C-alpha cells in the first residue's frame with residue numbers, strides 16, 4: 001500500500017526547557033531520526049511540521065501542527081502515518097506494522113500501545129488517592145496510522161484539544177485498532193530523556 005507521513009516537530013518543549021526537535025541523539029537531530037524511520041518504512045513522502053529546512057509551520061497545539069501537515073498531503077492519498085519527532089527510537093519494523101495494519105482497510109486508525117508497568121493511582125482534586133486496575137490500560141505511542149479521509153473528517157468535526165489524533169477519531173465515532181507498541185519507543189519529554197535515548201540507540 002502507498003502512504004504518506006507527517007512528522008510533528010513544532011511545540012514549545014515546556015517540560016524539556018526549549019523546543020526539542022533539534023536536540024541531538026547519536027549525532028542527528030530528533031526530527032531527522034523520526035523522519036528517517038518513516039522514509040525507511042516506505043513513505044511516499046514525509047511532511048515535517050516545524051522550524052526545520054523544508055518544514056511547514058506548526059500550530060499552537062499538537063493537533064494544529066498535524067492539521068498543517070495534513071494540508072500538504074494530496075487528497076487522493078489513502079493512508080497517512082503521523083509520528084512525533086519526540087519519538088526517535090521507534091523502529092522501522094513498528095512503522096511497517098502500523099502501515100500494514102491500516103492498509104487492511106477496516107480501521108480508521110491504528111495505534112501502538114504497551115502495557116503499563118507502574119502502579120497507577122487516580123489523584124482526586126481533594127488529594128485522595130484511589131488505586132486503578134492497570135490490567136486493561138495501555139500507554140499509547142506513535143507512529144499512528146490513519147485512513148486519510150477519516151483523519152481529515154475527524155479534524156473537521158471535533159473541536160477542542162486532544163492528546164493524539166486517535167482521540168479525535170474516537171470522538172468522531174471512528175474505529176481505532178491497537179497493535180503492540182515497543183517498550184523502547186521512548187518519548188523525549190524531559191532533558192534527561194536524551195541520555196537514556198542515546199544509550200538505547202547505542203545498544204541496537
Ligand code: CTP
Nearest residue numbers: 008009010011012013014015060061065085086
Ligand atoms: N508538537 C507539535 N506542535 C505543537 C505541540 C507539539 O508539533 N504545538 C509535537 C512535538 O514536536 C512532539 C509531539 O508533538 O514531537 C509531542 O508533543 P510534546 O512531547 O508534548 O512536545 P511539546 O508540546 O513541545 O512539549 P511540552 O508539552 O512539554 O510543552
Ligand code: MG
Nearest residue numbers: 011012013062
Ligand atoms: Mg505538548
